Amino acid sequence: MPPYLYFVVSAVFHYLGPALAVLLFARIDALGVAWLRIATAAVVLVAWRRPWHLRVTRVLVAWAVVLAAMNSVFYLAIDRLPLGTVAAIEFLPVVVLAAFAARTPRNLAALAIAVAGVYLLTDVRLVTSPLGFVFAAANAVLFALYIVLSHRMAADAGIDALALAMLIAAALALPFGVVQAAPAFTDPLLLAAAAGVGVCSSVIPYVTDQLAMARLPRATYALMVSLLPAVATVIGVIVLAQLPSLPEVAGVALVVAGVAWHRPSPSPAPAEPHDADSPN
Numbered sequence: 001m002p003p004y005l006y007f008v009v010s011a012v013f014h015y016l017g018p019a020l021a022v023l024l025f026a027r028i029d030a031l032g033v034a035w036l037r038i039a040t041a042a043v044v045l046v047a048w049r050r051p052w053h054l055r056v057t058r059v060l061v062a063w064a065v066v067l068a069a070m071n072s073v074f075y076l077a078i079d080r081l082p083l084g085t086v087a088a089i090e091f092l093p094v095v096v097l098a099a100f101a102a103r104t105p106r107n108l109a110a111l112a113i114a115v116a117g118v119y120l121l122t123d124v125r126l127v128t129s130p131l132g133f134v135f136a137a138a139n140a141v142l143f144a145l146y147i148v149l150s151h152r153m154a155a156d157a158g159i160d161a162l163a164l165a166m167l168i169a170a171a172l173a174l175p176f177g178v179v180q181a182a183p184a185f186t187d188p189l190l191l192a193a194a195a196g197v198g199v200c201s202s203v204i205p206y207v208t209d210q211l212a213m214a215r216l217p218r219a220t221y222a223l224m225v226s227l228l229p230a231v232a233t234v235i236g237v238i239v240l241a242q243l244p245s246l247p248e249v250a251g252v253a254l255v256v257a258g259v260a261w262h263r264p265s266p267s268p269a270p271a272e273p274h275d276a277d278s279p280n
Helices: 003-024 030-049 058-078 083-090 092-101 105-125 130-154 159-177 188-215 218-225 228-240 246-261
Strands: none
Touching (some): 003 030, 003 188, 030 159, 058 083, 083 130, 092 130, 092 246, 105 246, 130 159, 228 246
């Protein structure tokens, strides 16, 4: 299979899963859906990878904490804001980290372009949903931490470490999501739908990400990732009928341009390019 096809599958499911999750918010609270997503991914990945040989390190636990918190605030954000807007804000740390790691004129210009795009998005929605932007900003910060931690884990155990981190994340998010997830426990169809969201949101994109990363050059993968906010916007239109205004379209386009224009700092080792990956 061509490596670009792996990326296409990953890009679609990164946001198709959350879009389907939004449809469940009428029956299950956002935190409940988030926990069901994490728990489903943990069950599938652990059953597949059996990561019991791994040692639980502080970095692995920190990664699990970030995964639990990031998935939760991401769902709280898309419960209040369009999917494309949250995705665009999410990718701002990618450009910020690149600008700080390699302060070249190109990266500084990319940062300015992306910030302008986020400003357009916030200027449109900030008055109507300020809490949504609080959650979206928290998700963006956690995404930056995810980039750092996942990059450190990439050279270690890969998907095995992800499986164990997801299991720990499910345990950490249990007190915050299990009560909200209760309606699914008495409705088999609703539980199956929530489990499907978990597979679509976490299992399929994470696996196809690994396959794409192993076959695409770092620069090519980073360039293709720049299209994810646009993919999220299109899926929001098709699945959720979230029609963006012209300023929102311009904001997403600027973020896409900024992410496409930036260049990650050179890696000291040929590790997999996790710095541009999205876990939502």
